[in-house]
Each structure stands twice: as structure tokens, then as C-alpha cells.
Amino acid sequence: MTKRPLPTRDRLIQTAAELFQRSGYNGVGLSELLAEAQAPKGSLYHHFPKGKSDLALAAASWASDGMLELIAVSFKDARDFRDGIETLCHKIAKLFDKSGRWETCPISATLFEGPENQLFRDHAYRLYESWIAQVRGHAERFGVDHPQETADTLFIMLQGGWQLARARRNSDVLRNLPRFLPANVL
Amino acid sequence: MTKRPLPTRDRLIQTAAELFQRSGYNGVGLSELLAEAQAPKGSLYHHFPKGKSDLALAAASWASDGMLELIAVSFKDARDFRDGIETLCHKIAKLFDKSGRWETCPISATLFEGPENQLFRDHAYRLYESWIAQVRGHAERFGVDHPQETADTLFIMLQGGWQLARARRNSDVLRNLPRFLPANVL
Numbered sequence: 001m002t003k004r005p006l007p008t009r010d011r012l013i014q015t016a017a018e019l020f021q022r023s024g025y026n027g028v029g030l031s032e033l034l035a036e037a038q039a040p041k042g043s044l045y046h047h048f049p050k051g052k053s054d055l056a057l058a059a060a061s062w063a064s065d066g067m068l069e070l071i072a073v074s075f076k077d078a079r080d081f082r083d084g085i086e087t088l089c090h091k092i093a094k095l096f097d098k099s100g101r102w103e104t105c106p107i108s109a110t111l112f113e114g115p116e117n118q119l120f121r122d123h124a125y126r127l128y129e130s131w132i133a134q135v136r137g138h139a140e141r142f143g144v145d146h147p148q149e150t151a152d153t154l155f156i157m158l159q160g161g162w163q164l165a166r167a168r169r170n171s172d173v174l175r176n177l178p179r180f181l182p183a184n185v186l
Numbered sequence: 187m188t189k190r191p192l193p194t195r196d197r198l199i200q201t202a203a204e205l206f207q208r209s210g211y212n213g214v215g216l217s218e219l220l221a222e223a224q225a226p227k228g229s230l231y232h233h234f235p236k237g238k239s240d241l242a243l244a245a246a247s248w249a250s251d252g253m254l255e256l257i258a259v260s261f262k263d264a265r266d267f268r269d270g271i272e273t274l275c276h277k278i279a280k281l282f283d284k285s286g287r288w289e290t291c292p293i294s295a296t297l298f299e300g301p302e303n304q305l306f307r308d309h310a311y312r313l314y315e316s317w318i319a320q321v322r323g324h325a326e327r328f329g330v331d332h333p334q335e336t337a338d339t340l341f342i343m344l345q346g347g348w349q350l351a352r353a354r355r356n357s358d359v360l361r362n363l364p365r366f367l368p369a370n371v372l
Contacts, residue, residue: 023212024210024211024212024213025210025213026209026210026212026213027210027211027212027213104294104298105349108290108349112290112352121355124353125353125354128350128353129353149365149366152350152359152366153366155346155350156342156343156346156347156349156350156359156363156366157342157343157346158346159345159346159349159350160341160342160343160344160345160346160347160349161342161346163291163294163342163345163346164314164338164341164342164345166298167310167311167314167315168311169307169311173338173342177342179335180335180338180339180342
């Protein structure tokens with residue numbers, strides 16, 4: 001939990017993102033969430049009329065914004081596409097170490113549980129595609145061949161790399177990803 | 187749910203694997219599980235003294251055996267390493283279509299929830315490494331350079347590819363994976 005004095009709505013969102021990332025959407029109870037966020041039940045339904053599911057959408061968007069910011073920062077002063085990718089992988093490895101080497105992808109944790117929830121699925125799809133689109137934009141800017149396939153591949157490597165890093169509890173898996181990116185991609 | 191008349195222990199394991207894959211370990215209640223498996227509570231604790239957590243370990247092992255079998259079959263008549271990988275990716279794409287394009291990795295769904303559970307973590311690590319070791323063995327047999335890195339990369343691509351396939355609800359992501367494997371790998 002953050003210690004900064006945040007508005008209740010932000011506190012709810014950030015707490016939800018952290019708890020879902022640790023235990024999955026179904027693994028977090030409403031009372032646990034409210035206690036952690038130090039928010040009364042009424043404030044939850046004030047800000048998020050549908051309660052937990054509304055909050056999950058907002059938490060996933062917030063976590064996704066963090067990833068978009070990470071991509072933007074990594075490519076800000078990049079000399080070329082590979083340089084940007086290497087910075088991004090290092091930053092994600094650091095994030096992994098900070099997360100206690102356990103948490104899963106926040107979008108996946110929040111929005112990929114509950115097979116019947118079309119709204120969750122569509123939201124996850126849009127957030128993921130927004131990451132991929134941003135990387136594709138940088139690939140285009142640097143004149144990389146096949147920018148869409150390149151961005152897809154990077155997404156795949158980061159998701160799968162995070163999973164193997166979790167299993168091995170070793171962020172070097174993420175740091176080493178650029179070495180295994182296809183040559184035709186970089 | 188399978189319709190074959192299986193022994194209770196197997197019914198419990200397969201039902202658990204299916205339900206966890208759909209809703210995550212925390213998202214499945216014991217009563218739902220017993221009802222789906224048509225098993226009395228006593229039989230659960232007879233076969234799995236620690237109940238749900240014991241069952242989760244067995245379900246993950248069972249699902250993992252399925253993946254090992256898929257790798258073995260894919261490489262059985264492979265002409266070369268790339269041929270085996272292409273067969274494997276096609277088989278996994280078919281599995282994805284059969285799964286209703288929704289389920290997550292069974293190991294991940296079962297064993298990556300609950301940050302305090304060292305036993306789950308260790309079990310997931312061992313199962314994943316057994317997949318990687320088997321692929322590494324085939325890479326060695328076919329004289330591929332860097333067999334360990336190759337096997338790691340394939341694991342990463344399959345995990346991440348499955349995730350993107352879920353988001354897009356499109357198994358072609360998995361079918362196309364071999365096109366994006368590094369040239370130095372194949």
C-alpha cells in the first residue's frame with residue numbers, strides 16, 4: 001500500500017491493482033480491499049457504481065497507463081529501436097524485482113478471470129493492444145521491418161518472459177530477452 | 187467435464203484442472219468442485235489429505251503430463267528441430283481452439299495464486315523446467331546451438347503467445363510463433 005495521502009478513488013484503484021496482481025480478481029474479497037484502502041463501503045459504490053467489477057476495470061486501466069509510461073520513457077532518448085527495447089526490458093526487470101518476484105501481469109490478474117465476462121475480456125484486449133500499438137509506433141519511427149509483427153513479438157516475449165522469471169524467481173530472464181529477439185526484428 | 191467412467195481420484199484431478207484453468211485456484215469453491223466431479227467430500231480427503239491444495243498439486247502435475255506428451259508426440263517423427271516446433275505450435279493452437287479460447291496455462295492458473303505458498307511455487311517451477319528440459323533434449327539431439335536458451339525461448343514464446351491468443355481470441359498467434367523464433371535458434 002502506498003503511504004501518500006491519495007484521494008479515496010485513487011486509493012481504491014491502486015489498492016485493487018496491487019491486491020488483484022497478488023491474488024487474482026477472484027482471490028480478493030471486498031472487505032479485504034476496503035480495509036487495505038481504508039475506504040468505507042459507501043465510497044466504493046459512490047465512485048464505482050457496479051462495485052468490484054467497475055473497480056477492476058479502473059485498476060487495470062491504471063496499471064496499463066503505468067506500462068504505457070514505461071514504454072514512453074524507455075524510447076524517449078533511444079538511439080535506435082534495439083536501444084529502446086533494451087531499456088524497456090531492464091526497466092521491467094527492475095519492476096519485477098520491486099514486485100517481490102511474485103506478482104503476475106496486472107491486466108491478466110484482473111481481467112482474465114471469469115470466462116463469462118465479455119466486458120473484462122474486451123477491456124483487456126484494448127489495453128494490451130494499446131501497449132502493442134505504442135511499440136509499433138516506435139518501430140515505425142525507427143524504420144524497423146514488419147513493425148506490427150515486431151511489436152506483437154515483443155509483447156509475447158515480455159508476457160512469457162515475466163512468467164519464466166516468476167517460476168525461476170530471477171529477473172535476468174527479462175534482462176536477457178533482447179538477446180533472443182529475432183534478428184529480422186531488430 | 188469428461189463423460190468417461192473414471193475412478194474418483196482421477197475425476198477429482200481432471201475436474202480440478204479444468205475448473206482452475208477457467209477460474210483460477212482462488213476462484214473455485216470446494217463445493218463446486220465436488221459437485222462437478224460427482225465426488226463426496228470424504229473421498230477428497232481420502233485421496234488428498236490436505237484437501238484442495240493437495241488436489242491442486244496433483245491437477246497441475248496431470249496437466250503438465252499432458253504437455254510433456256504433446257511435446258513427445260510433436261518430436262516423435264520430426265525431420266529436424268524446426269519441424270518439431272512447428273508441429274508443437276500447431277497442436278497447441280488446436281488445444282487453444284478446443285479450450286474455448288479462454289483458459290489460461292493450467293500450471294499458472296493452479297499454482298501461481300497465493301504468494302505465500304512456497305510448495306505451489308516450487309511445484310510450478312519443477313513442472314515448467316520439465317517441459318523446458320524435454321525441449322532442450324530434442325534441441326541437443328538435432329544439434330541446435332544453445333539448446334538451453336532455445337528451449338527457454340520456446341517456453342517464453344508459448345506462454346506469451348497463449349496470452350496474446352487469448353486477448354485476440356485467435357489461435358493463429360500460436361500457429362505463427364515459429365516464424366518469429368530467432369534465426370540463431372532454429
